[in-house]
Amino acid sequence: MFQHSLLLIYRNFKRFPTTFFINLIGLSTGLACALAVCLWVNDELSFDKYHANNSRLFRVMENVRTEKGLDTHAGTTALLAEALVEEMPEIESAVVATPPAFFPRFTLVGEKKHIQGVGKFAAKSFFHIFSYSLVQGNANQVLANKRAIVLSQRLATSLFGKPENAIGKTVEWQLADLKQTCIVSGIFGPIPANSSEQFDFVLTFDAFKDIMKMGPKINWEEDGPFNTYIVLHDGVDPKKFNSKIAGLLDHKTAKNKNRRLFIQPYSDQYLHGEYKNGVQAGGRIEYVQLFSAIAAFILIIACINYMNLATAKATRRMKEIGVKKTLGASRRALVMHFLLESTLMTFLALFLAVVLVQVVLPQFNEVTGKHLTLTPEPKLIILFLGIALLTGLLAGSYPAFYLSGFKPATVFRGTLVGSVADLWTRKGLVIFQFTLSVIFIVCVLVVHRQMQFVQSKDLGYDKNNVIYFETAGRSAQEPNAFLAEIKRLPGVVNASGMWGFFVIVGPQGVGPQLEWKGRKIPVNNLGVNYDMVETLGIQMKAGRSFSRQFRSDSTEIIVNETLVKTLGLQDPIGKTLNRDKVVGVAKDFYYESLHEKVAPFIFRLEPKAAGTVVVKLAPGQDKETIRQLQQFYKAYNAGMTLDYQYLDAEYQAQYASERRVAVLSRYFASLAILISSLGLWGLTAFTAEKRRKEIGVRKVLGASEFSIIYLLSRDLTKLVIVAIALALPISYLLVRHWLDSFEYRIALEFWYFLGAGLLALLVAWLTVGAQAVRAARIDPALCLRDE
Template identity: 50%
Template structure:
């Protein structure tokens, strides 16, 4: 029976080639998009889920209450892991690490050339808590020796050109002016692509404690990361209550609340607003999942519309089948077989499209996706085929199998070929989604353009930066003086870290009876950094050696002064983190975070232990100046390569997620419109065929080509106009909420909706006109003769 169904289905698809081709194009495109997005979603959901302790692995988070609300972060005191392991029997293992962003380019050498690697300092149990398999060394002991180091296979090959026989060999590394020698105690395979933390080597946290002469005071804000493996059966809520009580007794009166968060949830659920979890990358996962569903629905609607539009051609077949005893159930199965066969062929075409498009898709998304044949993929694809086949063919199957055979065979079809309202409704739904996609593309494109052109409040153009290493940290004043003398260099200075991002710190301040803690972004800078970055002063002055040593002075931004509520601040002395500091200036607000955030409080302090050099260069002589800098640096710091970056590139990198959304939205919107137009083209073709006799009579009676075109086009234009009326408020609401995620954003102007409306009307006219003009210019004699 199944073979018979498939045979008839195949013959029908071959006989109706236009119907088959239009549906294959629409379905294969929709299925290709669905498979691509499914691969991306699966990869996103797999991030950090590969650890053996996944179900019991948690990161310690903290809510800190201050005057501006509740600030949530993963920054914890440096030795919290030791306290929790000793005092909490529910804790199986605990480790503290330095934040992954602290040491992204550490110079390492075996005595020859220097290489760079991203590093972590981590507690002794790190390789037991996290699953990064070792190829040599014992995971229980590799970090016991404070003079040890664990290398990735890739870094080991760069340093020793081998991963075998290197245990016990020396590696020299440097952080600022600190130079150390460590012995290789282990080699791990490396961090997989679906790990949110990427690093090349691990050093014992005991070494970091020694370097920093670290205090064991739990009232410190960190900012270190603490991870726990809880024993099975432990109630997380009960442990959170116990953890908060423990921290309260060690926080010197500060309002701090610790809680656990599943480590695997950090990547997708990383955003908090005033102490409440508020999404994160999961928003994009949901967004693109919805897009895949909608595009697939649009493709299925094409199948439904084209199938019901062709109902007249199959009425007699259905009547005869029913007359000779075919039940409605067998007819439904026949139509579902046709639908499933078509979807199966479309899936094969879709897989070819996916393989062809995957390299470009990976480039846009920054992923390393591949179509690996496995049981899960096969079952998923078969499931998509089954669901799509039933969704696309279900309505036509029940619709076509419901006609009474007597009425069909008597030729009473005019009242039977209904479904026009259903078809029109589906067309309206299709184009409503297409309009929403187009509006979204225009809004996202304009917002990204606005972000790229918006002035951040500091001069990020023509500023390069590089890490200090070699002998530079110990001779910073002389080095900067030499750099400033290079032709083409406008200014140069140094600072700790970078301008963008960076951790905040809860700093306690006191002034005239006020006593509060505010989260500040610290800027530890050398002389001339404010001038190098082109940050404007609202009042007061910058740091300057002309006024003597400014190490006891401080500069705030406007947001900090507003948060503290100090009037006429310049010249006043406040108590800041236990020391008296005189305010010598107030800097104008500038965006040191992305435009998603309002400008937060910050302060500048003079510091000469810097990690980064910033150089402002003359735009007219950019290449020549960089060449001179490279020549000077390699001679001044032999053995260390001159690796630099442009500051404006970092600024743009903050919006990589939005840029990817913009690019993918363009493609998806284009595909949604294309699929909708394919369906519209098919419906126009069948409508013209259905009205062939009417058109012939009208032409004989003197109707012009334009009148015939209007006759065939108006019902489709009416459907598109209804879609526009429905889609405009919906798209405004969606994009209004998306833009609300930015502190600064474009207005939702009327022109966006006008452009979208005009585009959709022109697309409709263009799509329908091809079939309408063909019908209008056909010889009416042939039409009437055929009747």
């Protein structure tokens, strides 16, 4: 039977080459899209699951009841890990660590080499709990010494030539005006690409406690920014443990009635990182679901092409079916034959799809920010074969049951007439195809317009021609002298410094709280030097900026409009908030992404703040000014190199996921339209061939070419119009849901939907018209000639 099916595929290819190529192109394109998305989804789902303790590894989180409901964050007090191990027998081990991106880049000095890297502080059991591969050192001992440092292979090689040369050597790290000398106790290998956290070295948390002068005992009322991770004993039920830990803070102090602890699987934080009112409400998993659904729909569109073209040419295969039934073939055997035929076609398309994915994978990686490879892993091979098998069965299902239902007597009499149900099924499939295509077009238009809005939105500060960098060496020790020298450079408009950074990227937890008339209000704080407000171009609504003319400014603050409104202050200038005097009110500015509402914000004057330096450059002079700045920085800091970034690039980083959605949606929409158009083109061709003699008679009787074109395109145009009518309300609901994730968004205008419908209709007309014109120009003699 297999050889017979192969023979029939070959014969059908010779009889219907156009249909064969349309099906092959459609199925291979759809499969290529599905395979590429599968690679991406497989990578996303694998994040953080490589740790040996994955099933027992959890992050401790906290729900805090505020005026607006429950705020969820991962920040906990510094000594919570130690306290939990002592009080909770269910916990095998626990570790505290500074959060990712908690610090700017450190500067490390070893053997007179200066290297910048991302670092973190972590407790002794860090490398025991997490499966970061140690190539030098013992996981239980590398962080035992307070002055120990564990380097990555890359960093150790850069500093000492070879990783093994680094063990026992001293390294000095510096962060702003903080510095310390450490001894290299271990080397860890490359962190897997599917790790949500990437860093270059680890310092001991004991050293951090000394630097920050933390006490030896836990303060249960403290709500710190630190991450606490635990490993439960085998057999411990996480749900029961969650119930036990939830009320832990209630027993420690009466002031903790609004705080509840809970645990989240560590490997869930990457995909399920968003919480609303204390309940997990999405995250990156939404994009996994979205792109999986889109790939499935594109594959379904390709399957519909196969169904429609297979049933459209039914009249050309009915004698074959009649003969087989007369010779004793059962309907079951015919169904199996047609399913095998469609499956073989799909596996042929799978081969082409794999080749296509291999070709486009570099571009796909660039769009998605991944490093995906098409490797022959058993899991992926089984997945790809399974997708191809399901596609083949789906594509061949309707044709198989439809064609196998022909009765021999009816076939040989030539009186076969398609049923109304069959006709409407084919029409419904076409409508479904173009409904999806129109939805994709609307999504592309709306996403593109929202991203344009994000780019052009007045943020309340000037991000153009602004660079920033972390200081080290002499510049960190003499911040004001360093800033004064920078301001003298040609092309520098202004410069200032800050602790931390201005733009907030990614979800934030509950920050420091401002107490006001019995209320606790979360507020974002930023310690800044003089001229920061002016450097960023932030406008003042009332009062003044920080000034060197007022010596008391070190105890005074500038607040934003939102904080004034939240507190209900009528005349905020001169008011005291937490012992700090308000000297100015800044107009609201968007330091978070447009997904979030502008939150209360406070600028605090720190006259020596220069951990991060911000420099405003004159327009059109940035390259030359940066070159001079690099030379100056190297001379000022004893050979160190300047590693700078543009503020605009940091702002764009907040919308990396949205930009990927925008680019991928364009590709997906193009594929959907291409495959749908191929199917429409094939259907029009078969319609024209089926009505060949009718066209010839009409032309002999004087019908114009326009009337023939209208005849062939009328019915299919109606189907596309129905598809547009169905797609528009569905697309409205989808894009409305997506836009709801932005606090500041575009208004949905009518032309987005009308334009998408007209574009789909134009594509359909061009597709159908090309075949209709060809049929209308055929010689009537050729149409009426008897075979």
